[in-house]
Amino acid sequence: MPKAFTPKVVTANHLLKGDVIYQTKSGWSRTLSDAEVLEDEAHADLRLIEASQQTGEVVGAYLTDIIIENGALNPKHFREDFRATGPSNYFHGKQEAGSNV
């Protein structure tokens, strides 16, 4: 049986700043909670292709699993946790940023 499709978002790094961004319905955001949640495989593939074509803005787009809990988006893998929040050794990464691209 094929594995059931689990919710995903498209994420990448910003070409100029290099920081972590998420694809929204209309563009990109630095905040995971703004991301467009992709629940359908074909649509997810399409959105990834669209993201990958924006080579003038983003680098290395890929799909990553998320878990939705009480409406909040959380990364499934701990690597994505760090990408979403910044380095854990001390408070100096994404924790400080916030605005839209």
Place this chain on the structure above:
Amino acid sequence: MYSYNEFDTAFLAERNQQFRMQVERRISGELTEDEFKPLRLMNGLYLQLHAYMLRVAIPYGTLDSAKMRKLAEIADRWDRGYGHFTTRQNIQYNWPELRDVPDMLEALSEVGMHAIQTSGNTIRNVTADHFAGAAADEVADPRPIAELLRQWSTDHPEFQFMPRKFKIAITGAESDRAVIRAHDIGIQLIEKNGAIGYRVIVGGGLGRTPMIGKVINDFVHEADLLPYLESIVSVWNQIGRRDNKYKARIKITVHEHGIEDIRERVEARFALVKPRFEGIDQALLAEIKDQFVDPDFKAADTAVFDTAYATDPIFRSWADTNLAAHKSPGYAIVQISLKAHGATPGDATSDQMRLMADLAERHGHNELRISHEQNVILPHVHKSDLPAIHRALKEQGLATANIGLISDIIACPGMDYCALATARSIPVAQQIATRFDDLKLEHDIGDLKIKISGCINACGHHHVGHIGILGLDRAGVENYQITLGGDHTEMAALGQRTGPGFSAEEIIPAIERLVQTYLEIREGREETFLQTYRRVGMEPFKAALYPAAAVAAE
């Protein structure tokens, strides 16, 4: 110290201009990421988890005050006010923006620094004993040879697209502080019957298949060294495997062919290569040597030092732990710890960098070194200046007396920064350091090297740590494997795995059990952790790590 000649300067300016255009073309969309990536990597620019990362070479770990100040200025202007010193004697900036990188490179070039060949399948920054030119136990300063190698390998046409990266380390002392047996080529300067020559070791490496290097030639004459090394690299370039990047390093070539076969091939190649050298390299070496003369060591009494040592216990503890023997009477080598308990190993703020630059200028003949253990060295300090240095370091949080102790940990960036990581390494180091500081045990524990990597690439040298810690991803959870008995010195050994790994919560208590066991079974304070391990083997430590398993086996 070596300063750039016109050729170097022009070459750098041209490279930087090229890269500036490449960045512009990337931003304008003329270059795709696939086209741009190899170009940025050639200039030391990586894309990491949260940002770009610029890796700047510090050839053989040697800096002067002007260079250190420039590193601080770059951290302030284009990064977040700090830099990370690495086990390859480089510095990494974790937060540059793409548009700023050409300016950063230009700023570096003002002091003759660059980021070339800090990446890619080239000969990387040649590393050296961080006490080079100062150590009491040294045959001769290895840095002129390191500089010769830098010039020979930088942009060498034959060696730009090799099977894989290539790392060379060199030392001038029997006591190996440069980890030469874990490099593709390790070189030890030796003296035989009054002549200087080189013991050449080949095929060491860490990473996914760790190997201790083997001696390929016990004594290469000075005039033969460069052609001999070129022969090694060239043999490998020819027969090294390009089909599989994990088998491409020379350690695999040596392992698969055997050292005897490689030695024969190198000899044969050497016979062809040697005549081409015509002594140009020797003329160059002579010129380079002139730039590495000793500073004017002063003769002064050490009364200030003696008084402080006798009366100030904090100074005494620092002096006992952080100083090393210097070749010149009245002098000491100062090791500045970048491992304050709980801090990120190897990080220095711009203020700290400026202070270290000032101290080097005022008291240290203008010289600084970066050690592979991620600390900063003032190689030439007269003892009478030590109390003043210690006072100044204290004010900037740089006077931690822990060199060689359990909190002097090598940790790679791990998953806090690195895109390849499978787990974090820095927080493990932070927690071990704070835990043993709380216990007030570290001076009692004595010499103990813990080295942590966040994936099998082993940038944190975990294989050669007395205690090695490797962070892995086990089914989406961080898991830490422990190895024991590794050694990076002239007695080089790879650590042995203890058994199953530990979760992030369990790893600190596990390390504590290991250390407790050592304290219980050592034969007095003189017996170090490594010596105890060598005497008793794995079993007592295993029993402490896996109590349930030990019971089950009984």
